[in-house]
Amino acid sequence: MIDKVADGFCRRLKALIYKEFLQICRDSSSILIGAILPVVLILLIGYGISLDVKKVPMAVVMEDTSPTAQHALDFLNGSEYFSPWYVYSMNEAKQLLKKREVDAILQVPPDFSEKLQKRQSSLQLILYGVDSTTAMAVQSYIEGSVRQKNIALSKSVFPQKGRVVIENRMWFNDANTSTWYFVPGLMMLIMTIVGVFLTALVMAREWERGTLESLFVTPVKLLELLLAKIIPYFCIAMLGFGLCLFTAKFLYEVPIHGSIWIIIFASVLYLFTALGLGLVISAITKSQFLACQVSLIVSFLPALMLTGFLYDLRCVPEWIARIGGVLPSTYYLDLLKSLFLAGNNWTMIIKNCGVLTLYAIFFLGIALKVTKKKVG
């Protein structure tokens, strides 16, 4: 008897999953969203969008043309951070700044070399403050470069005196490349898109087209219907995940300091959460358009804005950070970032995996509860 029940279960599940795969193969949009989109996103963000500021156009007003001054500023030449534009009057530089042809002005006063001998020399830096991120970055580059130059100069002038050298180092992202920082976030986004968005959409399509009404009046059980949706889209999301991981590792050479198995394990947990949420959304909305809107609002946008992907959660108002703290994606992202860039932090792994497990159980449970073999 039990054998027979299990037999029926497997047969029906197999038939439904086979159907789902046929549909996925025939309708390219699922593959597009699940596998192609992640790669496009990672390439776009990796190459196109970068928080690093490089080759900053900068007007350099050389009011002191002595070799000393030129020597003092040689750090500008050949640096990958600056693209200097030498001008000879402040007015000219101001015009360039106004036209936004340069992002900053560095003024070298006429008495620069004179004062340098007295160790009192100064430079004036004018920044285009509208774009504060760039301005801050330029400021820190210049400060850092000047400091280094100072040290070098003081060494050559007073070689006998030892000095404390301040050397900044960014931990866990040695090169401070934002691609490294973005990759874990991208993976989280892709899991969210495939898990919530795609799953909600394909399930809502079945409601909308009436295919479910026909399926309901067969020996099919609810659990079989849900599993037949979860399994194929789990595979697609894992495919997208794999592609991302591959690109990250071999194209951007993102270091993986933590265990790859824990990364995969955490991703599976998060994926179940996302799939559960997707199924809940489709069961409630039962229409593709609504499902699309709802999943954007409750999953994709928060995952983008509130999880610390774009803005660090410690820099936002507390109530927003609290909302972020409720989202499963925040825990997943946190975990991914630390696993990629820092290494195995067991307290965090256990805590965040625990949270994700609870969320997965919660959403899948709700999905099973709210989906009913009823219409109208």
Next chain:
Amino acid sequence: MTDAKIILAEHLTKEFPIHRSTRKITALHEVDFSVLKGTLTALIGPDGAGKTTLMRLIAGLMEPSAGQLLVLGMKTQGNEQNIQNRISYMPQRFGLYEDLTIQENMNLYADLHGIDKNVREERFSHLLEMTGLKNFTERQAGKLSGGMKQKLGLACTLVRSPELLLLDEPTVGVDPLSRRELWEILQQLVKEEALSVFVSTAYMEEAALCQEVLVMNAGRLLKRGTPADLCSIAKGRCYKAWPKANMPTRILQTMLLDDKEHVVDAVPEGGAVRFIQQNEKEKPRPELNAEPVEERLEDGFMILLHQDKRKHEKNSLSKKNKIFFSGEYSLSEKVDIEVRDLVRKFGDFTAVANTSFQVHAGEVFGLLGPNGAGKTTTFRMLCGLLPITSGFLRVAGVDLRTARTQARANIGYVAQKFSLYGNLSVRENLLFYGGAYGMASKRLKRRMEEVLEEFQLNGQEDKAAGELPGGFKQRLSMAVALLHEPKILFLDEPTSGIDPLARRDFWRQITVLAAKGTTIIITTHFMEEAEYCDRIMIQDQGKLLAIGAPQEIREKVGTKEAGMNEVFIKIIENARERKRLGEKYDR
């Protein structure tokens, strides 16, 4: 005894809450009936009667609000899965997977029902043979015609022989030819496998093929009996009268309908008007020269509907516009629409091929054809909604290629779907469209009063358009389309989705309008409605097959007094036969 009753309903009631309201819609009200094992039982009733709700309740897809429902001897509540394991159900729109092939769709259902491989082979080949889908098994379901889709739906439902087969309007939106084929399949299966079938339908001739008939209206069960029982309601009350020379049949029909004291219902048919007397003892007026005809299921149904309407709806339309008829009628010489060699292509696909015809002023012109025949495409080109690929098209004396806006000022258009603003009131809708047509406020005010009167919308002005009942919505759409007094009125499937009584009212309006000189072009999939038209045009697969007065077409096909359905089937069959012979010859 109980197990002989495969469905048993007692005081079955189903209510739906209205969104943001404490009121409820009653879809089914205290329905009592039973269906016997091994019978073919039909459920008939107009749209909105509660047929689909009843089907879904039986299939365990909804829960009754009150009363009891036993299916296969089990209460539906709590036994849904048990029932669903043993019955088969074909919803109104069968959920085929459009990107799966015929074979894959059938395999899926066979797997779900657990059909053994060896049984399956035989069953499939039998079903495919019957449905005529044998040669298309590798075609994707989305690429099938409407009729083929329904047949595939039926095949998927019947991958095994169920204890009870539920079919919810299996032939809705299917052309007459496919409809007949579907019923042949159904009858054959009932005979072969002694199936118990419960089928809902809007077509009376289909109900006549069943052993038992249930008649529903507005959630109430009106009558239960054999087709013969239903026919006998109209016994001795049915007559046929011919219009005088030069009088369109629809004028005579309207006159008879207006004679409410003596006539229950009248409908044009085969060039004559078939009508039902209120009283069987009373003979029709002698000047009609009416002769008695045999009663039909539909006559009984119409009598029941009229009785039910009188009983439950007090505010029926009593005041009607008098019909005006001068006694002389002939086709006007003036041509309002001229079409020559009209072609429309979508990529490689020719939706309309070399079509030429004329529509005269004051004429009622019908466009008929099965789904995909090209009638909607033709229609859209006539209204200037779709550019033409090639050919010549003149509407109200204006070439549509050069002066589309000008042509539009002369036409009114009623779309198939209700396309007014649901949350604006009747008055606001009229004001808005008046503004959109650029009418001066004085003229608009006058016209608004006129159309409200004409379409009996007085008293409804401040109701939201979306909350009006179906028939009223229809009338409001017409009122809006006629606001700017167009010369030509286009109606796209105006009568689909409204009940037969509202349809009679609708055609009465059309008759009045045509008598006043408005040219009317109409598409419909109800073939019998061709009888209201002065001339009709029949299309299939983009080609014009026949054009002329209904009577002329009938004579051409050689079925002088046949209903329009048969005429239609014959024309399509002839054309397809010719095509097949031609193809053979070519080879």
